[in-house]
Amino acid sequence: MIKTDVIIIGGGATGCGIARDLALRGIPHCLIEKGDFAAGATGACHGLLHSGGRYAVSDPVAAKECFDENMILRRIGEKCVERTGGLFVRLPGDSKLFRERFLRSCDDIGIPTDILSSTKALELVPSLNPDIEEAIRVPDCSIDPFRLCLLNMKTSQMKGGLSFIRHRVTEIVQSHGRCIGVKATDAATGEVKEIHGNILVNASGAWADLVARLAGCEVPLTLSKGSLVITNHRLTDMVINRLRPSSDGDIIVPNEAVCLAGTTSLAVDDPDALSTQSAEVDTIIGEAGRMIPHFNQARIIRAFSGVRPLLKSQKLDSREISRGFQIIDHQNGLYSIVGGKLTTFRLMAEKMVDAIMNAFNLKRDCETADQPLDGQEELSGYPLSKRLADMKNILCECELVSRGSVEKIIQETGTRHVGDISHRTRLGMGPCQGGFCTFRALGVMHDMEILTARQSVQSLREFLQRRFRGIRYALWGDQLREEQLVEYIYLGILAMEKTRERH
Amino acid sequence: MSVIEYDVIVIGAGTAGLTATAWLAEQKLRVALVTAGEPTACLSTGCIDVCSRDDQPLAGIAGLPDGHPFHRVSPEMLGQSLDDFRQMMADMDMPYKGALEKNRRVLSAIGTFKNTCLVPATMEASPQSDDERIHLITFTGLKDFYPGYILSRFPNASFSSYDAGVSTTMGIAANFEDSAFLETFLLWLERQKIREDKIAFPAVLGLESAFSVLKQIESRLERPVFEIPTLPPSMPGRRLFNAMKDHLRRRGGVIYWNWPVVGVERSGRQIEAVTTEAQGRPNSLNARAFILSTGSFVGGGLYAKRDRIVEKVFDLPVFAPENRDDWFDQDYFSMNHGIGQAGIAVDDAFCPTDSPWNNIFVCGSILARTETLKNGCGHGFAIATGRAAARSCLERLK
Numbered sequence: 001m002i003k004t005d006v007i008i009i010g011g012g013a014t015g016c017g018i019a020r021d022l023a024l025r026g027i028p029h030c031l032i033e034k035g036d037f038a039a040g041a042t043g044a045c046h047g048l049l050h051s052g053g054r055y056a057v058s059d060p061v062a063a064k065e066c067f068d069e070n071m072i073l074r075r076i077g078e079k080c081v082e083r084t085g086g087l088f089v090r091l092p093g094d095s096k097l098f099r100e101r102f103l104r105s106c107d108d109i110g111i112p113t114d115i116l117s118s119t120k121a122l123e124l125v126p127s128l129n130p131d132i133e134e135a136i137r138v139p140d141c142s143i144d145p146f147r148l149c150l151l152n153m154k155t156s157q158m159k160g161g162l163s164f165i166r167h168r169v170t171e172i173v174q175s176h177g178r179c180i181g182v183k184a185t186d187a188a189t190g191e192v193k194e195i196h197g198n199i200l201v202n203a204s205g206a207w208a209d210l211v212a213r214l215a216g217c218e219v220p221l222t223l224s225k226g227s228l229v230i231t232n233h234r235l236t237d238m239v240i241n242r243l244r245p246s247s248d249g250d251i252i253v254p255n256e257a258v259c260l261a262g263t264t265s266l267a268v269d270d271p272d273a274l275s276t277q278s279a280e281v282d283t284i285i286g287e288a289g290r291m292i293p294h295f296n297q298a299r300i301i302r303a304f305s306g307v308r309p310l311l312k313s314q315k316l317d318s319r320e321i322s323r324g325f326q327i328i329d330h331q332n333g334l335y336s337i338v339g340g341k342l343t344t345f346r347l348m349a350e351k352m353v354d355a356i357m358n359a360f361n362l363k364r365d366c367e368t369a370d371q372p373l374d375g376q377e378e379l380s381g382y383p384l385s386k387r388l389a390d391m392k393n394i395l396c397e398c399e400l401v402s403r404g405s406v407e408k409i410i411q412e413t414g415t416r417h418v419g420d421i422s423h424r425t426r427l428g429m430g431p432c433q434g435g436f437c438t439f440r441a442l443g444v445m446h447d448m449e450i451l452t453a454r455q456s457v458q459s460l461r462e463f464l465q466r467r468f469r470g471i472r473y474a475l476w477g478d479q480l481r482e483e484q485l486v487e488y489i490y491l492g493i494l495a496m497e498k499t500r501e502r503h
Numbered sequence: 504m505s506v507i508e509y510d511v512i513v514i515g516a517g518t519a520g521l522t523a524t525a526w527l528a529e530q531k532l533r534v535a536l537v538t539a540g541e542p543t544a545c546l547s548t549g550c551i552d553v554c555s556r557d558d559q560p561l562a563g564i565a566g567l568p569d570g571h572p573f574h575r576v577s578p579e580m581l582g583q584s585l586d587d588f589r590q591m592m593a594d595m596d597m598p599y600k601g602a603l604e605k606n607r608r609v610l611s612a613i614g615t616f617k618n619t620c621l622v623p624a625t626m627e628a629s630p631q632s633d634d635e636r637i638h639l640i641t642f643t644g645l646k647d648f649y650p651g652y653i654l655s656r657f658p659n660a661s662f663s664s665y666d667a668g669v670s671t672t673m674g675i676a677a678n679f680e681d682s683a684f685l686e687t688f689l690l691w692l693e694r695q696k697i698r699e700d701k702i703a704f705p706a707v708l709g710l711e712s713a714f715s716v717l718k719q720i721e722s723r724l725e726r727p728v729f730e731i732p733t734l735p736p737s738m739p740g741r742r743l744f745n746a747m748k749d750h751l752r753r754r755g756g757v758i759y760w761n762w763p764v765v766g767v768e769r770s771g772r773q774i775e776a777v778t779t780e781a782q783g784r785p786n787s788l789n790a791r792a793f794i795l796s797t798g799s800f801v802g803g804g805l806y807a808k809r810d811r812i813v814e815k816v817f818d819l820p821v822f823a824p825e826n827r828d829d830w831f832d833q834d835y836f837s838m839n840h841g842i843g844q845a846g847i848a849v850d851d852a853f854c855p856t857d858s859p860w861n862n863i864f865v866c867g868s869i870l871a872r873t874e875t876l877k878n879g880c881g882h883g884f885a886i887a888t889g890r891a892a893a894r895s896c897l898e899r900l901k
Contacts, residue, residue: 278827282809392670395646403646436734443649453655457613461836468835475831476807480842484800485546487840489734491876493548497836498615 004030004162006356007182007197009169009211010204011035012042013145013342016152017349017368018201023159024367025353027360030162030195032169032184036419037149040205040271042342044306046228046253046260048239049073049081049141050343053088053113054246056105057098062324064109066343070139072369073346079376080147084254086140086239087121089291090133094244102243103136113138125236127292140239142255145342146423154375166417167193172200172214172334179215179333188416199356202336206271206307217330219338220312223271225305227280228262229288229474232299232431235259240291248280249287252295256426257399261288261295265308274305276473301431303474311339327355395444396437398430406441410450418442418463431479433471435486438463439494457499464490509533511896512777512790514764514816515804517542518882519867520796521747522584522889523896525591528756530897536756537779537788539763542744543802547882548732549706549739550609551588551599551621553581555879558606560620567878572870575851576887584890585883589621595746597714598624607631612648612705612731614656620883623739625713628701628727633657638699640692644670647734648705663695675707676738679716689723697724706730706738713742743882762786764816772861774817792896795819795847796867796889804869805845812845814869820857822848822871838877846871852899853892862899866892 006022008015011033022029033039052067074081090099106113114137121135122128128135153163166187173181173194181196204211208219234254242250252261264280281303289295311326325340325348335355340348350366357364393403409415409424418434418441421427427441428434442456442463451459475483490496513524516538527534554573557563564573564581585603592599601607601621608616609629622629630637639650639662650662665688667675678684692702708716708730720728732739751758759779766778768787776789797804797816805821806813807830812823824830824841832839848856848871853864866888868875875881 285809393644393646439734440646440649443651446649446651453614453651453653456649457652457655460613465835468831472831472833476809476827480807480830481800481803484842485543485735487876488543488546488801491836491838492881493617493732493734493737494611494613495615495617496613497838499613 002030002162002193002195004028004195004197005199005360006030007032007195007200009182009200009202010207011037011149011163011165012040012203012205013038013149013152013345014205014337014340014348015201015203016149016156017345018203018352019156019161019163020152021349021353021366021368022356023156023161024371025357025364026159027353027356028160029156030164030197031153031156032167032182032195033163033165034168034187036165036417036423037153038146040207041306041308042145042149044228044304045145045226045342046251046262047143047145047255048251048253048343049143050341051086051138051140052109052111053086053102053106053138053140054241054251056109056111057101058246059324060105060109062341062344063105063111065324065347066341067109067111069344069347070141073143073343074141076369076372077143077148077151077376078372080144080151080373082142082254084140084142084238086138086241087116087125087135088138088241088243089121089128089135090243091129091290092131092133094133094242098244106138111138125238125240127235127294128240129291129293136243140241142239142253143342144255150423151373151375155373158374164193169211169214174215174332177332198333199359200334201352201356202334206309208309208336208338212330212334212336215330215332215334217332217334217336219328219336221338222310222312223268224308224310225266225268225274226263226308227276227284227303227305228260229281229284229300230302231259231261231295232301233257233259235292235294235298242287242291247287249284252288252292257430258301261285268307271307274307276303276305278473281473299431299477299479300474301433301479302470304470309338327352329355395440396427396430398432399426399428401425401427401437403444406444407448410445410448414450416445416450416455418445418459432482432486433467434463435467435482435489461496461499464496507786507788509535509788509790510900511792511794512537512788513794513796514538514777515542515796515798515802515867516748516758517544517796517798517802517867517885518743518747519885519889520794521751522588522886523794523796523866523893524756525747525751525754526890526893527897528751528754532897532900534756535759535788536751537759537762537764537777539803540761543798544744544882545740546735546737547740547743548609548617548737549623549743550617550619550626550732550881551585551601551883551886552618552879552881553585553603553620553883553887555606555618555620555881556877558618560603560606560883563879568872571872571878572849572888573880573884575849575853576891580891580894581887584887585621588886591750592746595750597742597746600624600627610653610703610731612652612733614653618879623713623730623742625706625708625717625730625739626732628729629731630701634659635701636660636699637701637703638662638697639703640665641705642667642670642675642707645672645675645705646670647672653731659699661699665691672705672707672733672736672738676710679707679709680712685716685719689720692720692724700726702726702728704728704730705733707733710738711742711745713738759788767817769860772859774860774862777816791900792862792864794892794896795863795865795869796885797869799846799868799875802868807842814847817860817863819847819855819863822846843874843877844872846873848872852895853888854895864892864896
């Protein structure tokens with residue numbers, strides 16, 4: 001049995017942020033995540049670090065929080081935030097009244113705005129629709145959610161915090177009506193770990209109600225599915241928003257070599273049973289194409305959905321539900337933290353840890369807004385010169401990832417999961433979506449004796465199924481053509497389908 | 504604009520198009536092959552899959568669903584076309600082994616067995632069961648071949664690794680064309696004291712001369728040697744394509760290489776010419792009949808728009824699942840993706856149905872309901888339908 005002070009359930013931005021805050025305040029803790037870090041809503045969003053503009057009219061409180069956090073994160077997280085700036089563009093027919101309200105609200109909140117003529121906006125972003133009436137510049141940024149989680153966990157690890165990924169909490173251990181620990185099952189081995197702590201934090205996002213029910217509690221959530229598409233290259237260097245009340249497909253965010261556009265908003269019941277619909281994909285492309293016309297011809301390499309865990313409200317349209325967050329004290333040692341946004345994850349963590357400190361009757365102020373994220377010095381960014389230096393041994397041609405850098409990640413982390421390599425190097429994130437390089441990366445893992453050959457083949461099978469779920473809603477045009485080639489390689493040349501017989 | 508007159512223009516240089524063109528040339532027709540570039544045959548294993556879904560190709564074909572285009576090829580036509588193929592490849596010093604009566608197994612780079620009908624002689628010794636004792640040779644830095652995948656399924660296998668100085672499939676294959684390299688390699692191989700019964704290589708034993716390289720290794724090591732097909736670029740696929748292309752040229756066949764078709768000239772119910780663009784200059788290729796063998800999606804014969812699938816040269820009506828959601832199954836490995844059905848539906852004469860044109864013939868993987876992967880109807884299907892469409896075309900022209 002493992003003993004700690006605080007048990008965090010959930011390895012999204014909120015859970016990782018809580019782990020970092022606890023670490024900086026000297027509180028022993030253990031984080032448990034059923035998948036990988038950032039595997040839920042954190043990893044299935046735009047990667048937009050909001051300026052607050054998007055919520056300025058509908059939810060000024062959330063907008064102010066976003067703005068303040070934006071300023072903090074660009075300071076402490078240089079290596080995972082790209083200061084792109086953002087534009088709210090007004091298309092012919094978009095309400096002028098909304099524009100006035102937008103400007104007034106931003107002004108009230110303190111979000112700086114800059115009104116640009118269409119000519120000036122087109123100078124900044126040449127791919128914009130030349131028919132736009134005008135654009136308003138705001139301090140939006142793009143943020144890498146995977147890196148953000150890893151960097152937060154780095155601090156936790158440096159201070160002795162524990163974390164178990166791919167462990168599912170199957171039971172909350174109770175004694176005399178209080179929650180005193182959890183039992184978590186290792187997905188790979190089936191081994192059950194029992195971990196005891198004084199306080200349990202349920203930061204499991206869309207799964208919060210399912211977790212709370214293990215302790216006989218409830219978390220009233222509305223689950224809202226949002227779908228996104230990814231293009232194969234960067235169509236804009238700035239975040240592009242539509243200047244109108246929140247609607248489908250009104251945000252485009254550049255991130256590394258690609259662009260993400262979305263979203264939609266549809267109520268769902270089960271966070272584990274998501275599917276993207278063709279109609280959603282078509283809507284997003286259509287709407288994004290009104291802001292950046294090339295979107296209609298761009299290659300879409302992935303279409304996927306995430307779930308926003310929103311606090312339950314009587315309002316029917318989930319976009320109208322507050323993006324604010326709430327901490328629920330279940331009065332039995334279990335806390336649930338729900339709602340919020342990726343942009344405000346640090347603030348959520350601060351408030352959560354304040355409550356924990358209060359419960360422990362300890363006093364130490366939050367330092368997460370002042371200390372730069374640990375581990376950033378190791379992130380070199382992606383200089384092309386560095387990637388091309390080892391040209392002979394490139395495993396991933398799309399993203400120029402060499403065998404050497406894959407071996408380095410494996411040595412450093414001891415990972416047995418090809419996804420961990422992708423998140424750290426972008427292996428497999430380009431147009432072929434890992435179609436060629438995953439076969440190689442798993443071969444390397446076998447060469448290094450991290451995986452047995454049988455495990456490599458099994459991992460490859462699982463990867464192909466997972467990959468297919470991400471791409472099957474975005475298959476047409478050149479992308480479909482490339483996918484048919486990948487299918488021919490795995491099923492035609494390698495006869496992968498026959499690996500099933502042995503398992 | 505230059506105008507050139509032919510009896511038949513074949514569009515697409517895959518195994519279907521090459522077979523059709525060669526046969527028509529032998530019938531003394533004025534025939535030309537026009538292609539946008541290298542066919543997907545170059546990416547293939549070089550194996551001739553006739554119908555791999557059954558251990559017996561003919562039984563497999565008989566069991567194909569109604570409406571499958573293979574039912575439009577008579578068994579005699581199939582047998583004849585494959586016999587001619589084998590004769591041609593033997594003439595080109597690239598013999599093929601196997602028989603239409605029974606499929607054989609080929610070891611894949613992941614350790615599974617692929618069913619196929621005819622194999623390049625360099626794969627003849629491929630094991631037929633996973634308890635065979637084999638020794639794998641790999642090459643330092645070769646990124647598309649990992650012996651571990653095969654070792655996991657072969658308890659009686661081991662491997663050694665050779666540094667060829669280069670790490671690409673093409674680079675190593677080019678080295679094997681050099682006798683000094685081969686000799687150095689053979690001396691190394693002898694020093695390995697291999698005890699297993701067979702020696703396996705990724706398919707890199709030469710660009711064109713693999714068969715003779717393999718024979719030299721076999722005679723020195725005194726045991727069977729075989730190649731394992733690799734990921735593209737695939738040497739056995741390139742060898743197959745180059746041999747068929749050279750054979751056609753030897754027969755006086757004309758190939759317009761890198762000439763993508765960009766337009767069509769029509770008159771009444773006839774296609775009169777295709778216009779192509781080469782070196783930025785339009786050319787018109789006139790003919791009495793046209794054979795379409797442009798392949799499926801990878802080959803570029805079909806193109807999926809967001810709302811429908813189109814045929815790229817003549818804009819022929821395409822048979823396909825109507826709704827985009829039905830193009831793909833949820834399970835990647837199900838082999839049951841609706842998109843596999845997409846293509847051009849034809850009548851018994853291999854003429855497209857519901858088409859406004861009466862002088863077009865269609866063959867190969869662009870045919871509707873082929874389901875190349877699911878049914879294992881690959882090059883063998885292309886050869887048979889290429890021949891059948893060509894004969895049908897000839898009869899029409901008489």
